[in-house]
Amino acid sequence: MNEVWTIxxxxxxxxxxxxxxxxxxxxxxxxxxxxxxxxVVLADSISDEALRELIERGADEVLCxxxxxxxxxxxxxxxxxxxxxxxxxxxxxxxxxxxSSGRTLMPHIAVTLHAGLTAxxxxxxxEEGTGLLLQTRPAIGGNIMATxxxxxxxxxxxxxxxxxSRPLDRDACRTGSIERIALDPAxxxxxxxxxxxxxxxxxxxxxxxxxxVVAGGRGLKKAENFKLVRELADALGGxxxxxxxxxxxxxxxxxxxxxxxxxxxxxxxxxxxxVSGAIQHLAGIKTAETIVSINSDxxxxxxxxxxxxxxxxxxxxxxxxxxxxxxxxxxVAEGACK
Amino acid sequence: xxxxxxxxQVPDTDKVRMDPVTGTMVREGVDTIVNPLDxxxxxxxxxxxxxxxxxxxxxTMGPPAADKALKEAIAMGCDAGVLxxxxxxxxxxxxATSYALSRAVAKMGRYDLILAxxxxxxxxxxxxxxxxAAWLDIPVLTYVGSLESADGGSIVARRLVEEGYQxxxxxxxxxxxxxKEVANPRLPTLRGKKFARQTALAVxxxxxxxxxxxxxxxxxxxxxxxxxxxxxxxxxGAMVKALDEAGTENAVDELVAFLEARDLIARDVIARxxxxxxxxQR
Numbered sequence: 069m070n071e072v073w074t075i076x077x078x079x080x081x082x083x084x085x086x087x088x089x090x091x092x093x094x095x096x097x098x099x100x101x102x103x104x105x106x107x108v109v110l111a112d113s114i115s116d117e118a119l120r121e122l123i124e125r126g127a128d129e130v131l132c133x134x135x136x137x138x139x140x141x142x143x144x145x146x147x148x149x150x151x152x153x154x155x156x157x158x159x160x161x162x163x164x165x166x167x168s169s170g171r172t173l174m175p176h177i178a179v180t181l182h183a184g185l186t187a188x189x190x191x192x193x194x195e196e197g198t199g200l201l202l203q204t205r206p207a208i209g210g211n212i213m214a215t216x217x218x219x220x221x222x223x224x225x226x227x228x229x230x231x232x233s234r235p236l237d238r239d240a241c242r243t244g245s246i247e248r249i250a251l252d253p254a255x256x257x258x259x260x261x262x263x264x265x266x267x268x269x270x271x272x273x274x275x276x277x278x279x280x281v282v283a284g285g286r287g288l289k290k291a292e293n294f295k296l297v298r299e300l301a302d303a304l305g306g307x308x309x310x311x312x313x314x315x316x317x318x319x320x321x322x323x324x325x326x327x328x329x330x331x332x333x334x335x336x337x338x339x340x341x342x343v344s345g346a347i348q349h350l351a352g353i354k355t356a357e358t359i360v361s362i363n364s365d366x367x368x369x370x371x372x373x374x375x376x377x378x379x380x381x382x383x384x385x386x387x388x389x390x391x392x393x394x395x396x397x398x399x400v401a402e403g404a405c406k
Numbered sequence: 407x408x409x410x411x412x413x414x415q416v417p418d419t420d421k422v423r424m425d426p427v428t429g430t431m432v433r434e435g436v437d438t439i440v441n442p443l444d445x446x447x448x449x450x451x452x453x454x455x456x457x458x459x460x461x462x463x464x465x466t467m468g469p470p471a472a473d474k475a476l477k478e479a480i481a482m483g484c485d486a487g488v489l490x491x492x493x494x495x496x497x498x499x500x501x502a503t504s505y506a507l508s509r510a511v512a513k514m515g516r517y518d519l520i521l522a523x524x525x526x527x528x529x530x531x532x533x534x535x536x537x538x539a540a541w542l543d544i545p546v547l548t549y550v551g552s553l554e555s556a557d558g559g560s561i562v563a564r565r566l567v568e569e570g571y572q573x574x575x576x577x578x579x580x581x582x583x584x585x586k587e588v589a590n591p592r593l594p595t596l597r598g599k600k601f602a603r604q605t606a607l608a609v610x611x612x613x614x615x616x617x618x619x620x621x622x623x624x625x626x627x628x629x630x631x632x633x634x635x636x637x638x639x640x641x642x643g644a645m646v647k648a649l650d651e652a653g654t655e656n657a658v659d660e661l662v663a664f665l666e667a668r669d670l671i672a673r674d675v676i677a678r679x680x681x682x683x684x685x686x687q688r
Contacts, residue, residue: 184628380648
């Protein structure tokens with residue numbers, strides 16, 4: 069029977085958390101279909117030990133394509149490698165992460181494979197009777213949900229937002245195969261050259277992979293006050309986000325921007341202060357697990373989406389909250405025995 | 407430099423409906439604008455033309471009324487517009503849309519660069535850009551935050567990715583999808599608006615394209631919408647008022663208790679070790 073595939077992501081030989089989240093989704097689908105679940109890894113070099121974790125977290129087999137040209141993401145090279153593998157082994161479902169690379173790679177291979185692709189799925193299921201993949205996604209800023217299927221084309225492909233599901237616990241008893249596949253050198257794209265990856269760039273923020281994001285908006289009134297948001301983020305060990313207004317006013321840089329023209333995120337906790345909750349902003353955080361809003365306007369749109377809303381003056385609330393959380397965490401650290 | 411800018415006309419409000427029968431969006435009766443992310447692509451195209459000379463052509467697929475979006479692009483500084491419109495295209499998913507656009511590009515002739523916004527604010531898939539590049543067999547760079555250079559037959563771009571910026575060189579012709587920080591869009595000038603009014607758009611119908619009719623529109627689309635529903639937007643969470651000193655203390659107490667109950671403070675929820683690499687480091 070045709071397999072379910074998930075496309076793992078790695079960096080420097082270390083698998084990213086989203087690889088395991090995808091397996092949790094894929095496991096459910098494969099079990100319903102009664103087929104095997106394979107995790108496909110494209111890497112320059114990665115150890116058996118690292119790949120073994122994919123099996124312990126749900127995969128029945130690991131297909132690892134290795135080549136030095138796979139060190140950095142080049143859409144065309146990755147696409148050719150995957151297309152060749154998919155043509156040979158004809159999976160019925162392929163899931164990838166809705167990341168900067170997944171959202172580039174999957175559309176590219178959908179064209180070549182003449183496959184249907186649905187972006188940013190929040191729910192995946194198998195239709196009774198037909199065995200087709202049911203893909204549910206938000207559209208138009210999350211105001212509409214659409215369930216989409218691909219009746220006549222294979223594979224059925226989806227991207228899934230990072231953090232939208234939890235990885236399965238590691239199970240050391242699980243067994244599976246690891247197969248290493250060499251990349252056909254003809255697949256290496258000659259027109260594109262990766263010059264490097266700039267990390268720790270000033271003003272950069274990795275919001276997509278953060279478990280906690282604390283964001284500030286126009287209610288902060290001026291650039292200096294943005295530090296109140298940074299301090300709470302530090303206390304919670306989270307990343308710093310911002311509304312479009314805060315970025316447009318120059319209080320912080322664009323990589324911090326959350327919303328339709330910024331980043332779409334699904335952290336475990338999203339706290340925002342002085343953010344009114346324009347629909348463009350809400351679209352970026354709808355899938356956050358827990359939302360806390362702090363805004364002096366009881367009618368602010370953000371409060372309606374919040375799991376916990378505080379109506380009040382953020383300049384009074386934020387410093388106290390930061391202090392309390394810092395104390396808690398310090399207390400926990402002291403009391404903890406590791 | 408010959409630059410093509412792929413743009414999309416999108417609804418201006420959140421009052422968009424979807425037809426529950428066909429599962430496609432109903433665009434009638436809603437004000438439309440140029441997709442806000444496409445404005446960054448238009449701006450970058452105009453700046454490149456100002457630096458290197460050449461011509462910028464905006465193109466879009468949509469209903470006849472999408473000519474308004476092209477006129478706006480021209481008013482900003484594009485030189486020409488191509489409207490790809492035909493009933494045969496209606497109901498296209500990203501696969502069929504990108505196919506039709508690729509056939510339109512083939513008809514437009516030689517180009518060095520295709521620019522587009524990273525995604526459109528209505529469908530919000532971000533798929534048409536990479537799909538179009540696949541059809542045309544040209545390199546694609548997505549999430550471009552800045553261009554370092556664009557000469558000597560290649561471009562050097564910085565892509566905004568999860569871990570930072572990926573610097574990439576790509577041979578032209580190539581396709582870039584851009585994010586907000588690439589350029590701050592200018593407003594149309596009066597002169598631009600006048601020029602836009604005087605500029606006739608090229609209009610391509612399905613019959614004008616060298617395209618397989620079976621690959622167009624709803625029937626050419628691999629994905630089918632099977633159900634539409636309106637999600638509950640409100641979560642109905644707790645609301646506490648912190649209007650005075652006592653209220654603020656109480657609100658902070660309750661919030662801390664709430665976060666603890668959800669296990670969001672006590673443990674190291676951040677579990678940074680779980681996230682591989684340095685990606686999670688701030």
